[in-house]
Amino acid sequence: MRCVAGSGLLALVGCNQVFGIDSTRGFDASVDVVPDMPHVVLDWQIATVLPSGAPDPIIQFVPIDPAPSVRIAALDAPFESASYSAGDGTIAIPRSYLSTTWRLEYTLSGGVAHEVQWKPADKVGHLTVPLFGRLQRDPVPSNSGYAITPTPRPASLTLPRVFTTGLWTEGNAASPDPTTGEVDYKFDQAVSLSGARGSPDPAQGDRALLVSFVTKPASDLMFPNCRIATGSGPLDPTVLALPRAPQTPTWDTGLKPVMSEPVGTPFVNRLISGLGKLESSFDPLPHYSKLLFGAIASIEMPGLSASLDGLPLLGMQLPVPVMQTLLQCPYSQSLLPDTAQPQLLDSFPHVLHVQLVDARDILGVTLYSGMETVLTAASTSSGFPMAFPAPLATQMTLATPTLGTVDLAGDADQVAVGAPSGVFTLRFVPEAASDLRADYYDVVLHQISGGGFTTERIYTVTAPEVQIDGAALTPGTDYVFEIRTFKGHPQAQRGDFSAVDYPYGSAIVFTRTFKTS
Numbered sequence: 420m421r422c423v424a425g426s427g428l429l430a431l432v433g434c435n436q437v438f439g440i441d442s443t444r445g446f447d448a449s450v451d452v453v454p455d456m457p458h459v460v461l462d463w464q465i466a467t468v469l470p471s472g473a474p475d476p477i478i479q480f481v482p483i484d485p486a487p488s489v490r491i492a493a494l495d496a497p498f499e500s501a502s503y504s505a506g507d508g509t510i511a512i513p514r515s516y517l518s519t520t521w522r523l524e525y526t527l528s529g530g531v532a533h534e535v536q537w538k539p540a541d542k543v544g545h546l547t548v549p550l551f552g553r554l555q556r557d558p559v560p561s562n563s564g565y566a567i568t569p570t571p572r573p574a575s576l577t578l579p580r581v582f583t584t585g586l587w588t589e590g591n592a593a594s595p596d597p598t599t600g601e602v603d604y605k606f607d608q609a610v611s612l613s614g615a616r617g618s619p620d621p622a623q624g625d626r627a628l629l630v631s632f633v634t635k636p637a638s639d640l641m642f643p644n645c646r647i648a649t650g651s652g653p654l655d656p657t658v659l660a661l662p663r664a665p666q667t668p669t670w671d672t673g674l675k676p677v678m679s680e681p682v683g684t685p686f687v688n689r690l691i692s693g694l695g696k697l698e699s700s701f702d703p704l705p706h707y708s709k710l711l712f713g714a715i716a717s718i719e720m721p722g723l724s725a726s727l728d729g730l731p732l733l734g735m736q737l738p739v740p741v742m743q744t745l746l747q748c749p750y751s752q753s754l755l756p757d758t759a760q761p762q763l764l765d766s767f768p769h770v771l772h773v774q775l776v777d778a779r780d781i782l783g784v785t786l787y788s789g790m791e792t793v794l795t796a797a798s799t800s801s802g803f804p805m806a807f808p809a810p811l812a813t814q815m816t817l818a819t820p821t822l823g824t825v826d827l828a829g830d831a832d833q834v835a836v837g838a839p840s841g842v843f844t845l846r847f848v849p850e851a852a853s854d855l856r857a858d859y860y861d862v863v864l865h866q867i868s869g870g871g872f873t874t875e876r877i878y879t880v881t882a883p884e885v886q887i888d889g890a891a892l893t894p895g896t897d898y899v900f901e902i903r904t905f906k907g908h909p910q911a912q913r914g915d916f917s918a919v920d921y922p923y924g925s926a927i928v929f930t931r932t933f934k935t936s
Contacts (some may be wrong), residue, residue, distance in 0.1 A: 480508070510523065562911050644860060648761075679712075713770070739774075847884075903926070
């Protein structure tokens with residue numbers, strides 16, 4: 420269920436709404452919006468839980484605080500400062516913008532500049548920043564956590580982890596004490612999957628559970644290299660405090676099947692063929708390409724929105740869902756093992772997430788291209804139908820002010836593009852097939868130096884063409900574009916990114932590197 424107040428809203432990385440003179444928006448209903456003033460909206464898109472711990476069916480849209488820095492401009496004009504309304508998240512625009520493509524730049528506190536090039540209809544433009552869990556988060560008391568003694572004492576409890584929902588975190592717990600069986604969990608080990616880490620509050624619906632895992636060896640005949648949840652116990656709702664809260668959860672070793680169509684070699688062949696000369700090293704082993712099963716907060720939210728800080732925890736290379744992962748296998752595993760599926764997670768949607776990853780090493784960095792998908796089950800009996808619904812970007816070229824058009828999908832890296840002045844235009848062609856859909860593109864500009872890269876700017880477009888102001892580049896510097904195609908925002912082409920549908924997918928392609936003079 421989507422919370423909508425007013426009509427004609429626009430959202431970018433998820434679902435959003437514009438006016439919302441409504442208690443669900445979390446701002447003062449007395450704030451007036453001039454109804455005839457052209458504007459777009461930028462706000463949080465928030466999935467929360469009810470006091471019972473179940474997911475809240477209403478997605479909230481709340482103005483961003485602290486307010487982002489905002490600038491606007493016609494496509495070929497310099498940026499000018501714009502005003503962000505803390506009351507309703509609106510950004511007023513000149514009426515002349517309604518008949519032309521224009522640019523909106525926003526930068527969150529401590530974030531990277533994000534430039535949207537678009538032409539939404541009046542009062543339809545709506546950009547959102549997804550957040551899983553409430554905005555207000557109490558600090559975590561130092562050395563707080565849980566002292567967990569499952570009952571009855573499990574015969575085996577290995578690789579223990581603690582998950583929380585409401586505020587979505589996960590982290591490694593200590594191995595059980597060999598004498599008492601107690602598992603010690605310090606909450607400073609928790610990694611937040613969305614937003615800042617906060618202290619769980621049971622009165623607001625936050626819940627926690629202990630889960631044990633086993634990792635099958637590569638030599639296992641049935642499920643090699645699979646990490647499987649083997650048992651779980653829900654913790655009593657409690658506020659974190661010192662000493663660490665004692666817990667005696669009832670331990671459940673029940674396992675349930677996970678049904679899915681296999682990934683299949685045609686998808687791998689599609690990735691390798693689509694990358695063309697950019698294909699370098701598709702790894703059939705479990706290092707990069709993986710399959711995950713677990714529970715997510717809401718299918719009304721974008722499917723690939725977990726904090727990048729959580730990626731090392733899962734060993735993943737491409738973006739992942741905000742998800743409590745119960746099963747992780749190599750992508751090629753056709754028969755999936757039974758796994759623990761805790762009752763505490765039953766009210767949340769269960770999904771299958773698959774990444775197919777190709778790695779390319781250049782200038783001391785590894786660039787990960789690939790295809791990924793987030794799938795909902797068709798039914799409990801047939802399970803997850805396999806699909807990678809986002810098309811890969813192909814045939815990348817960059818029109819330069821002084822050196823003509825250069826090939827960024829060809830044979831060589833460090834392509835010369837001339838001096839960083841004037842306007843550069845990146846163009847590409849998405850794959851074409853009846854089962855593929857490109858809703859929008861994020862084009863990420865990375866600078867490469869010293870064996871690493873930094874993200875300089877993110878461009879969002881709904882057509883496969885991006886204008887880059889040469890002022891965003893530095894002389895004598897190596898760069899690379901990362902083109903992310905998204906399927907899952909069915910209204911994005913008209914400037915409304917708020918609606919979300921599944922299967923949700925992304926295709927990621929790193930171009931050839933290029934160098935300014």
